[in-house]
Amino acid sequence: MELWEAIRGRRSVRAFLNRAVPRETIERLLEAATWAPSGGNAQTWRFVVITDPAEIRSIKIVSPGLLGDPTAVIAICQDLVQARAKGGPLGETFLAPVDAAMATQNLLLAAYAEGLGTCAIASFHRHGVSRLLKIPEGIEPILLVSLGYPAQSPPAPPRRQEGVFTFGANRE
Numbered sequence: 001m002e003l004w005e006a007i008r009g010r011r012s013v014r015a016f017l018n019r020a021v022p023r024e025t026i027e028r029l030l031e032a033a034t035w036a037p038s039g040g041n042a043q044t045w046r047f048v049v050i051t052d053p054a055e056i057r058s059i060k061i062v063s064p065g066l067l068g069d070p071t072a073v074i075a076i077c078q079d080l081v082q083a084r085a086k087g088g089p090l091g092e093t094f095l096a097p098v099d100a101a102m103a104t105q106n107l108l109l110a111a112y113a114e115g116l117g118t119c120a121i122a123s124f125h126r127h128g129v130s131r132l133l134k135i136p137e138g139i140e141p142i143l144l145v146s147l148g149y150p151a152q153s154p155p156a157p158p159r160r161q162e163g164v165f166t167f168g169a170n171r172e
């Protein structure tokens, strides 16, 4: 798929078919995520993949922003201990979430190119998800991504361009 098509065509999907995504496909998406840039090339992101329907149901209970019934959920996490060790307080508080966001966008675009639907989700209970997924201390889920074959193709929410970018100090 052409890059521009992926950038413009990707939508947040909140309704999914009951059809599992093959593990090799998910692995390709995770590889795409790890090709994202990261501050100081720290790569302190961690990914937890959940495909068990019962586990997904439990995650949904603590994730009000997770809509529909995806066949997979990926918890995008950061190893904040390593992020601090590599980048100090800036690494932990700033680089880690930025890196996670960049990796997530790679994953979303790669999924779209594979004919899959995704939604980035910030509305979830971090401690609840950590507990359910037995995520070790020091590693924090920053975003969830729901993943599956789409059962909808939502219209593009409008994008504003006026007043969003300026060129130079003279605001041309």
Ligand SMILES: Cc1cc2nc3c(=O)[nH]c(=O)nc-3n(C[C@H](O)[C@H](O)[C@H](O)COP(=O)(O)O)c2cc1C
Residues within 6 Å of the ligand: 010, 011, 012, 013, 014, 064, 065, 066, 067, 119, 120, 121, 122, 123, 124, 154, 156, 157
């Ligand atoms: C950081 C972040 C958090 C988001 N959290 C949620 C969420 O909790 N639940 C949800 O349904 N969508 C969530 N979204 C999806 C946005 O609502 C969506 O990207 C936006 O409306 C634009 O639509 P589009 O992705 O189809 O272009 C989130 C997106 C981002 C980037």
